[in-house]
Amino acid sequence: xxxxxFNYWIVIVLMMIGFYIVIAHGNLIKKIVGLSIFQTSVFIxxxxxxxxxxxxxPILTEGVEIYSNPLPHVLILTAIVVGIxxxxxxxxxxxxxxxxxxxxxxEEIQKKDNLD
Amino acid sequence: xxxxxxxxxxxxxLMAAPLCLLLTRPRLAWLFTLxxxxxxxxxxxxxxxxxxxxGTIIYELGGWDAPWGIEYRIxxxxxxxxxxxxxxxxxxLFAAHTSIQDEIPADRHTIFYVLYLLSLAAMxxxxxxxxxxxxxxxxxxxxxxxxxxxxxxxxxxxxxxSYQYLIMGTIGATFILIGIGLMYQMTGTLxxxxxxxxxxxxxxxxxxxxxxxxxIVGICLKLALFPLHLWLPNAYxxxxxxxxxxxxxxxxxxxxxxxxxxxxxxxxxxxxxTHLPLxxxxxxxxxxGIFVASTAAIYQTNIKHLFAYSSIAQIGYMIVGxxxxxxxxxxxxxxxxxxxxxxxxxxxxxxxxxxxxxxxxQLSQFHGLGRQMPLTMAAIVIGGLxxxxxxxxxxxxxxWYLVLAVIENGWxxxxxxxxxxxxxxxxxxxxxxxxxxxxxxxxxxxxxxEAPASFLIPVWILVIANIYFGIxxxxxxxxxxxxxxxxxxxxx
Numbered sequence: 001x002x003x004x005x006f007n008y009w010i011v012i013v014l015m016m017i018g019f020y021i022v023i024a025h026g027n028l029i030k031k032i033v034g035l036s037i038f039q040t041s042v043f044i045x046x047x048x049x050x051x052x053x054x055x056x057x058p059i060l061t062e063g064v065e066i067y068s069n070p071l072p073h074v075l076i077l078t079a080i081v082v083g084i085x086x087x088x089x090x091x092x093x094x095x096x097x098x099x100x101x102x103x104x105x106x107e108e109i110q111k112k113d114n115l116d
Numbered sequence: 117x118x119x120x121x122x123x124x125x126x127x128x129x130l131m132a133a134p135l136c137l138l139l140t141r142p143r144l145a146w147l148f149t150l151x152x153x154x155x156x157x158x159x160x161x162x163x164x165x166x167x168x169x170x171g172t173i174i175y176e177l178g179g180w181d182a183p184w185g186i187e188y189r190i191x192x193x194x195x196x197x198x199x200x201x202x203x204x205x206x207x208x209l210f211a212a213h214t215s216i217q218d219e220i221p222a223d224r225h226t227i228f229y230v231l232y233l234l235s236l237a238a239m240x241x242x243x244x245x246x247x248x249x250x251x252x253x254x255x256x257x258x259x260x261x262x263x264x265x266x267x268x269x270x271x272x273x274x275x276x277x278s279y280q281y282l283i284m285g286t287i288g289a290t291f292i293l294i295g296i297g298l299m300y301q302m303t304g305t306l307x308x309x310x311x312x313x314x315x316x317x318x319x320x321x322x323x324x325x326x327x328x329x330x331x332i333v334g335i336c337l338k339l340a341l342f343p344l345h346l347w348l349p350n351a352y353x354x355x356x357x358x359x360x361x362x363x364x365x366x367x368x369x370x371x372x373x374x375x376x377x378x379x380x381x382x383x384x385x386x387x388x389x390t391h392l393p394l395x396x397x398x399x400x401x402x403x404x405g406i407f408v409a410s411t412a413a414i415y416q417t418n419i420k421h422l423f424a425y426s427s428i429a430q431i432g433y434m435i436v437g438x439x440x441x442x443x444x445x446x447x448x449x450x451x452x453x454x455x456x457x458x459x460x461x462x463x464x465x466x467x468x469x470x471x472x473x474x475x476x477x478q479l480s481q482f483h484g485l486g487r488q489m490p491l492t493m494a495a496i497v498i499g500g501l502x503x504x505x506x507x508x509x510x511x512x513x514x515x516w517y518l519v520l521a522v523i524e525n526g527w528x529x530x531x532x533x534x535x536x537x538x539x540x541x542x543x544x545x546x547x548x549x550x551x552x553x554x555x556x557x558x559x560x561x562x563x564x565x566e567a568p569a570s571f572l573i574p575v576w577i578l579v580i581a582n583i584y585f586g587i588x589x590x591x592x593x594x595x596x597x598x599x600x601x602x603x604x605x606x607x608x
Contacts, residue, residue, distance in 0.1 A: 090283075
């Protein structure tokens with residue numbers, strides 16, 4: 001039960017770790033890191049569902065009958081690109097926020113906003 | 117040419133975006149963007165006309181057959197949404213060149229248009245595509261360009277708003293991705309039409325329930341349904357005026373479309389509404405959204421904030437109509453999608469004109485504005501009346517259908533609450549009218565000129581549309597009704 005679904009347990013653990021970091025941390029960089037972990041868990045999920053028992057890499061060769069499903073791999077390549085773009089954009093925003101507010105702590109930023 | 121309309125709808129703005137990067141002169145970039153958006157508008161008109169006369173258009177990308185290749189599927193619902201998005205985008209763009217003069221540094225104007233086109237293309241893509249994973253990709257393109265557009269705002273709080281939106285938006289999109297993955301795991305297909313055929317066989321599994329929950333929560337984050345609306349007010353308030361006008365009128369509508377598409381077409385009516393308590397959940401959240409957001413709107417001092425909260429309330433109305441799960445209810449929702457786009461487009465564009473003249477949208481700056489900028493303020497008043505739902509405006513038409521739908525279901529208390537919610541709208545619109553018309557301008561202040569024609573023309577196009585479609589409802593009602601009938605599987 002546990003070992004058979006090992007990948008899925010890792011997905012859930014990673015997802016919760018990432019989600020927790022996004023919610024609980026006030027540091028903007030840490031939030032982005034948490035978001036990355038959260039997204040990564042979904043990548044692992046997609047790759048796990050593609051696995052066919054006893055299947056090999058989806059390359060056409062003689063003597064092999066069962067292949068793993070290549071489609072989720074392709075899908076997740078797209079999602080990885082999206083994830084990188086999101087992380088890059090998020091970090092760029094943090095740089096701009098640091099310039100404008102002089103801080104990357106959520107509490108301090110909100111304090112400064114409330115003063116205006 | 118005609119056969120390729122479905123793909124041209126998306127590909128024209130998508131290709132125009134990188135080309136626009138080559139145009140360094142802001143005016144040229146603006147005209148180019150206007151041209152691309154105008155072409156998209158023409159395409160959507162032709163598409164709608166074709167769909168209404170000859171039924172659903174199916175376009176296979178690259179000639180690959182449907183479950184293997186990606187297909188674009190345009191039915192009445194898609195065509196209606198495409199028309200709304202492209203029409204608003206084109207009208208709003210007329211004012212863009214003037215509006216961003218003061219709000220965005222000159223060296224970033226070209227970038228602004230590139231992002232705008234990407235955002236437009238992605239929204240059209242979400243609506244046009246018939247492939248669930250394609251939806252996710254377009255959703256992320258539109259979100260990423262939206263974050264960047266919002267961050268272009270003059271105020272430093274725009275950055276913070278954009279960051280918060282990025283966190284919430286990414287979580288929402290990732291939820292949708294998880295849901296799509298789970299559906300693929302159970303059915304082995306990503307094509308929406310194919311999913312709809314295969315899902316009933318496995319509908320009673322926990323995996324599909326989980327998939328449904330992830331998709332719905334993800335979409336609700338995107339459409340800012342109460343209580344997942346927290347990213348919206350700041351994002352709308354601090355974004356450049358043009359961006360606010362464009363997004364307020366289109367972005368949440370696209371999310372509403374996704375909600376309808378996934379619940380009605382993909383998962384199916386019986387699964388979405390009978391097996392799960394979606395109906396009661398959405399009625400309660402919709403009504404809570406109407407009251408909480410309308411009350412919050414009353415206490416805002418920044419008018420952009422005020423109308424942003426009002427947008428959340430209007431989404432509440434759409435959700436109530438949606439949860440009635442009848443043809444009338446869905447018609448009301450689709451009508452309100454159309455009508456609300458007209459109202460908020462006009463209102464936020466008029467606010468852009470105010471921003472251009474006085475550099476702020478604080479309520480305290482509105483003293484005496486009714487005399488100094490009569491045409492702009494009149495537009496805001498008519499837009500406000502439409503929000504309230506006064507007869508002869510579009511707001512009345514959608515409220516009328518909504519109340520009809522609710523009564524048809526025998527939900528009398530909901531009907532009363534909807535009308536009470538409209539009274540709250542009276543309060544927040546009146547606050548603006550009172551300050552602008554009945555308070556004199558502060559003594560010794562500079563005289564403020566009326567907004568330039570480049571603002572007034574698009575604003576008044578939208579205002580007149582607000583009145584026109586409030587009287588002659590043939591187009592909007594006919595299309596909305598046809599779309600909702602086809603979603604219920606009836607012939608139109």
